[in-house]
Amino acid sequence: xxxxxxxxxxxxxxxxxxVSMNCTSSSIFNTWLWYKQDPGEGPVLLIALYxxxxxxxxxxxxxxxGITRKDSFLNISASxxxxxxxxxxxxxxxxxxxxxxxxxxxxxxxxx
Amino acid sequence: xxGVSQSxxxxxAKRGQDVALRCDPISGHVSLFWYQQALGQGPEFLxxxxxxxxxxxxxxxxxxxxxxxxxxxxxxxxxxxxxQEDSAVYLCASSLDRGINSPLHFGNGTRLTVT
Numbered sequence: 001x002x003x004x005x006x007x008x009x010x011x012x013x014x015x016x017x018x019v020s021m022n023c024t025s026s027s028i029f030n031t032w033l034w035y036k037q038d039p040g041e042g043p044v045l046l047i048a049l050y051x052x053x054x055x056x057x058x059x060x061x062x063x064x065x066g067i068t069r070k071d072s073f074l075n076i077s078a079s080x081x082x083x084x085x086x087x088x089x090x091x092x093x094x095x096x097x098x099x100x101x102x103x104x105x106x107x108x109x110x111x112x
Numbered sequence: 113x114x115g116v117s118q119s120x121x122x123x124x125a126k127r128g129q130d131v132a133l134r135c136d137p138i139s140g141h142v143s144l145f146w147y148q149q150a151l152g153q154g155p156e157f158l159x160x161x162x163x164x165x166x167x168x169x170x171x172x173x174x175x176x177x178x179x180x181x182x183x184x185x186x187x188x189x190x191x192x193x194x195x196q197e198d199s200a201v202y203l204c205a206s207s208l209d210r211g212i213n214s215p216l217h218f219g220n221g222t223r224l225t226v227t
Contacts, residue, residue: 006154031213042116042203042218043155050213088154098143099168100216102154 006089006103013079014111021106022073023089032065032072033100035088043088047074079110114138116219118204124225125194133189133222137206144187145216146179147203155203161187194226 006023013019023032031050035043047058049065049072056063062075072089089103117136125131137144143162147155148171157171163184172179176194181187191198201223205216 041220045215048215098160099157099171102156104154
């Protein structure tokens, strides 16, 4: 199936630092989504992107839909302890509009 | 309820047993999805319902996996003759309508362990 390459696999940062993570694919995606998953819970949608080149913010989070439609990044500014968790990118491809393909996740740890 | 509810939260099955996992979507949500999440991985698509119709089951890994949503609300994922490789968290998600921009709301999953 389709694969999303998500990096980095894990990050350890100091509270207050900015964070950046990204996803790339060899296929063109029609939508890009970023989710956060806490232990024992389901993924929660953070940001959704629907157009190539789109840049969207949600509080301290900013994400962009790459112009080639094959990549996306998520930035978190001024990290706080509750940002700890696993962040997943996900997307849909043409012809499978209701089937999300997920990346393998970025484990974020925020040190006090 | 306010969110997607899944039961049981944990299930331990002996290899070869059949299991049934339940999903109660958000009331009024048309679309329902099942995903499988192996340890340390992202969720992988299993199947999709629009109301009671199963429109896509391309992600079901074998004919031991079967899903239904007979009245267009509650859904059950059944796994027959469980194998150790079936051990994973099974996530259910629902969305309000059929549009691709309708966000998915995930439940907290059922963690299945096959011994």
